[in-house]
Amino acid sequence: MAGSARLCVTNQKGGVGKTTVAINLAGALNERGRDVLFVDLDPQGNATEGLGLLEAYDADPPTLLDALVDPTDVDLDDLVYDHPEMDIVASNVDMNAADSTLARQPDPETKLDAVLTELETDYDVVVVDCPPYLGLVTDNALYATENLVIPALAEPTSKRSLELLFDYVGSLEMDHDIEIEPRALVANRIENTKAADNMLEWFDDALPDVPLYRVRKRVALQRAFADGKSVFAVEENVDMESVFASMAEQLEDERATEEVPA
Ligand SMILES: Nc1ncnc2c1ncn2[C@@H]1O[C@H](COP(=O)(O)OP(=O)(O)O)[C@@H](O)[C@H]1O
Numbered sequence: 001m002a003g004s005a006r007l008c009v010t011n012q013k014g015g016v017g018k019t020t021v022a023i024n025l026a027g028a029l030n031e032r033g034r035d036v037l038f039v040d041l042d043p044q045g046n047a048t049e050g051l052g053l054l055e056a057y058d059a060d061p062p063t064l065l066d067a068l069v070d071p072t073d074v075d076l077d078d079l080v081y082d083h084p085e086m087d088i089v090a091s092n093v094d095m096n097a098a099d100s101t102l103a104r105q106p107d108p109e110t111k112l113d114a115v116l117t118e119l120e121t122d123y124d125v126v127v128v129d130c131p132p133y134l135g136l137v138t139d140n141a142l143y144a145t146e147n148l149v150i151p152a153l154a155e156p157t158s159k160r161s162l163e164l165l166f167d168y169v170g171s172l173e174m175d176h177d178i179e180i181e182p183r184a185l186v187a188n189r190i191e192n193t194k195a196a197d198n199m200l201e202w203f204d205d206a207l208p209d210v211p212l213y214r215v216r217k218r219v220a221l222q223r224a225f226a227d228g229k230s231v232f233a234v235e236e237n238v239d240m241e242s243v244f245a246s247m248a249e250q251l252e253d254e255r256a257t258e259e260v261p262a
């Protein structure tokens with residue numbers, strides 16, 4: 001990617017694969033030779049814990065929340081942790097107070113943008129893992145990245161959650177006069193059922209302009225997560241690697257195209 005790029009992995013529904021997709025997309029970008037900064041914005045800290053940073057999650061202030069409130073008040077480099085595949089801004093238990101704390105700040109949706117502007121000079125790409133609800137924390141991810149990767153289960157409840165997400169994104173765009181682009185839809189945990197086939201068709205029809213990726217239900221994805229890695233860093237060959245690899249490639253290609261001056 002020329003210059004640095006920012007992506008957020010969002011869906012307000014829990015358990016749809018945000019964290020799984022975020023980690024494996026980061027792994028795929030790393031595999032392509034990019035320097036990746038992974039930001040765990042979910043107060044539950046699943047990615048932070050999964051990537052082996054439980055101590056960071058429980059660390060005393062200053063934490064990610066302090067940085068969001070006032071980036072100039074925190075040495076931001078202290079918030080970045082090492083991992084073999086990526087650098088990580090860890091979540092922290094204090095992030096559970098983020099929505100209410102940010103609500104008392106001026107321009108509360110713009111805080112992550114300021115933090116990333118400071119941090120991203122060392123990276124090619126930033127991947128943000130979002131919490132499973134809409135609110136100020138997710139607003140920060142949407143505002144800072146303007147690029148969405150949306151995981152959704154291949155089941156009918158996803159119709160409602162995607163509608164809700166797009167309505168929400170639309171009003172944030174209006175409020176801030178910005179454009180937030182859906183870059184990838186990831187049908188996740190696909191099984192061999194008629195219902196899943198129908199949903200894949202629905203995704204294609206509903207969002208014809210958004211590339212659709214198909215991630216099948218694989219225990220290997222859970223094993224890699226339990227191992228604190230993406231599928232690219234585990235010994236076993238996982239067939240879903242190719243899906244994340246083409247997602248990473250296409251996201252980079254799109255960006256390269258957009259950067260060509262008119
Ligand atoms: N394609 C998949 N195959 C098998 N298990 C999956 C897949 N995607 C996610 N999971 C599992 O489903 C659970 C929820 O996924 P997660 O990525 O944590 O979702 P979210 O971040 O949206 O809450 C986790 O236990 C994860 O390992």
Ligand SMILES: [Mg+2]
Pocket residue numbers: 018019020042046047129130
């Ligand atoms: Mg998650």
